[in-house]
Amino acid sequence: EAGVVQSPRYKIIEKKQPVAFWCNPISGHNTLYWYRQNLGQGPELLIRYENEEAVDDSQLPKDRFSAERLKGVDSTLKIQPAELGDSAVYLCATVAGDPADTQYFGPGTRLTVL
């Protein structure tokens, strides 16, 4: 069974530029999370999807961040415009059934904003 796929793995951009990250969940996993992980810290939740519905986006900085999960499968996370403080690893995780169950993480996208 293929795991959670994320792309790109690395991205370097200049501040004020837009950037997008893509996540393909494990087949059949209805719950999808986006996390941000700063250096030396644990992941922090940005948004949670149940199928195509964003059921918790309370920690998403909506002035510059947006996300979508069309058709309840793949998801994209976008930042526009990027700021220096957005440099981090962006992780996608998915869950098969109960949202409280085991989370399976993708390899992440390491974003560097110059």
Added chain:
Amino acid sequence: GIQVEQSPPDLILQEGANSTLRCNFSDSVNNLQWFHQNPWGQLINLFYIPSGTKQNGRLSATTVATERYSLLYISSSQTTDSGVYFCAVPSSGGSNYKLTFGKGTLLTVNP
């Protein structure tokens, strides 16, 4: 919100040694997960252990929910065990899905 403290922050072992990692949390929880993040950044779920004890090969975990702590045991450590170990519990408010991660324990196993 709930506070999660992990100790020690760093640990260096020789291959073959045993270790115990601790996770303390500030509120009652009904969900606790241990993760290993390898040196390449991949997070792997080790245990889903809201209470009791589980074992998987050389790793085992025990959660004492009433006393608000969990322990992760690594026996006969190998260099591939190196990385950061995180515990995560639900954020306050009772939502099981919204996990708060500790800052992790950085484990280095030397050959």
